[in-house]
Amino acid sequence: MIQPITETIEIGGSEQPLYGPRSYQVLSGNDLGSQLLEISMGPHHPSTHGVFRMDVVLDGEEVVKLKPVFGYLHRNHEKIAENASYLASMPYTDRLDYFCSMTNNWAYAHAVEKLAGIKVPERAEYMRVILAELTRLVNHTALVGFLVNDLGALGTPLIYAFRERENILDVFEALSGARMMCNYMRFGGVRVDFTPDILKRITHIVDRYPSFLAEFEKLLVGNDIIMSRCQGVGVLTKELAIASSVTGPMLRASGVDYDIRKVDKYGIYDRFDFRVPLGDHGDVYDRLMIRFLEMHESLKILRQALKQFPQGGEHINPEVKLRNFRPKAGEAYGRIESPKGELGFYLISTGGNLPYRYRVRPPSLINLTILEDMCLGEKVADVIIILGSVDIVLGEVDR
Amino acid sequence: MGPYATSYVLIGALMLFGAMVGVAPLVISAWLRPRKPSPLKNQTFECGLESKGDSWVQFKVQYYIYALVFVIFDLETIFLLPWAATFHQLGLFAFLEMIVFLVVLVGGLVWAWRKGVLEWK
Amino acid sequence: MNDLIHLIAITPWAIALVKIGVVLVIMLGLVAYTVLAERRIAALIQDRRGPNRVGPFGLLQPVADGVKFLFKENVMPAHVNKIYYVLAPTITLIPALLTFAVIPFGSTLGGVPMVIADLNVGVLWIFSIASLGVYGIVLAGWSSNSKYPFLGGIRSSAQMISYELSMGMSVIGVFMLVGSLNMTRVVGYQHDCWLVFKQPVGFLIFLVAAFAETNRLPFDLPESEQELVGGYHTEYGSMKFALFFLAEYANMITASALMVTLFFGGWQFPFIGFAPNHPMWNGVLHIGIFFAKLLCLMLVFIWVRWMFPRFRYDQLMNLGWKVFFPLGLANILLTALILTMQAPR
8 A cells, every 4th residue: 555645844834745736825914904916927927938827916025825827838749749750740849948959859869769779879979969068058048148137137148148149059050050940850860960160160169158157157146136136035945846856957956966967877978077066055046056057067068078079970870761760669768958957758659650659748847836835925026036047938838 | 576486486387397298298199199999908907817806905014114104204304404404503502402303213213123114024 | 699698688587488498308308318328328238239220320219219109099998097097107207307497507608597496495395396206106006907007106105205215314414514405505515526525425325216216227126027017107008108208217317417416516517627718608518517427427327227137125125224224314423423523613
């Protein structure tokens, strides 16, 4: 017989079950008979990062209840993918987390390669690592910009972030023809080979990125207003983070050492020397800092990868028949560390050319489920930055 | 008419002109603009959803407590201004007198502070 | 030219009205071009171009914006309190213009003092009128009968009065030194040394309070876009929104003009007695100096807006009541103490 889990945790002043749904009592603010204000933030709101809604109940400035509502951008991704050939789903994965199409591609390719038992040539592995880490830079740079924008800095840091992001997107464009919807990875490799020019451009970006990061950090990290706004706000405890299966930078900001690049060592990540930055407090400021530190680690990986980059070799496994792709019957779950957390694809094949089941584990959605627990008792302005620090992309949340 | 009264007449004139600046654009635009109201357009904005409940609620008292404290201390400022203007002529006695006044008010501030009125909860 | 001046001189009322008209026109022109300047400077800060299509360097942009606002449909939401809803933008704009009445924006031009009304209680006039600006915003928030404006309005009611207090406290030191509440006298006092050097703490408090009073970043909580969408003017559109917009910039100009007058020597040229012989040119020069200083301070307003994130509401109130207010009191006591010590027995 299975023992029911009865562990509890204190959130917002009340004991709540650590696992499973939590129910909060909405307490009226005081005995003076003041009323609560029920506001829906979103879907049409400047800072919900897309069509996302939070039903918020306010007592003055304080949030006493918050219900995230999503699904406005549901596109039936999983069902469409079950009616499309394996390869045809690749461009759809671009549209999941439209900031990091490269890692989405990789996660899907990784799952299919696991399913069909495909080997990836070494050169292709290096290319994938380089592109994934560049994507991490793109995502984290933009996220820091957005987060500071949510703090009320009217766009200036965001535009600085976007200026650097553009350089990387230019490389993506030169490689794949698209800046954001790259559709670049294939089962057993990547679509086109790197030219020497591309490598030179990537090296140039990697060389000048630290100076940008240094400037960015100098402007943001020590800013008094940012510190007073972010520190101690939206704290996510270690236990709660683990119990809610939060992954990615958010989990590491709460101090849990869990990075799939280290845990699974997928691809060739075991060849690189990099560290996993961890936070102490699990507040918004930690989540901001984690992004900066991870960018430094990504640059470290990039430098090593560029140095070790093999001269010759295939960019794709020539034995893979992409046209009439029929993996043998079975199931596979392939996951990678996307910039937002654990991005996994679960596939069941019956031997035909269509997957029998196709399921995405979107890190944004699962990280978002913890939103109410972080926001209760905080001020209404904090809700926005907590949401910003979770780093969601609605394309991935709603699929 | 003395210069004192003249100033106020001029201020009255400025007020009139200022009001014109405030009202004229509204009037001009009322002539020029199109008018096509529709029930959808006239809905209350609440992020694309229909508004639930009343927005004229008895909201948290904290905001108004600041207003109450303000009234007291703003009066203090008003009393301080003439004192400041004539400070040179009044000498030591006025200084001490004002110190007493200020101490009483600082006492009020300290009381409010200790009471937690200034603390946003 | 001289004949014309003599002609006007015999009709003082005509002069006064011309002055009022000119001041209002300059104010509105300044407002329009501050908006453009803000956009261009923001673009400069953010590595962009900014509006540069309408006319040379985008100089006709304000005209285009104005025309557009005039032709915009006026959407009146169904649930608003109609009277106050229409009245609120006007109520916000007018005090911003009125405050300028007592500010000397030049010495004399052809014997005419460059101030609309030289009240002997100038500063009281400024504070009493500036307080009225709160009503417009609170009314806008309340009459919209919508939740975001409501929050914005109620926030502004508490925020603006709190900082008004600090503002009032900060200038008392100035008037203790000057010994008069008249703005012209304040300017005259600063002939040798600007008051910003004698009252640095007062100026600091005044500057911060001015940001809070004009609802500019980092204190723009009543309209904080990120959480309250648009704050008190969420439900406003077309010309009525434009009036709020004008009021914000007019308030900025007034606050800058006040700072110039109170702390930066008004229309006087810094430090050196520089005066052309012709009294006419001298007057023009003084006006020029005043507006040059004004523009410098406006630049600070604009610059800060694109540089800083926003405070949270509770932090803002704590800052106002627990830092700036006691600091203002301490400043008064210190000034009084020093003045009493220095006074001849």
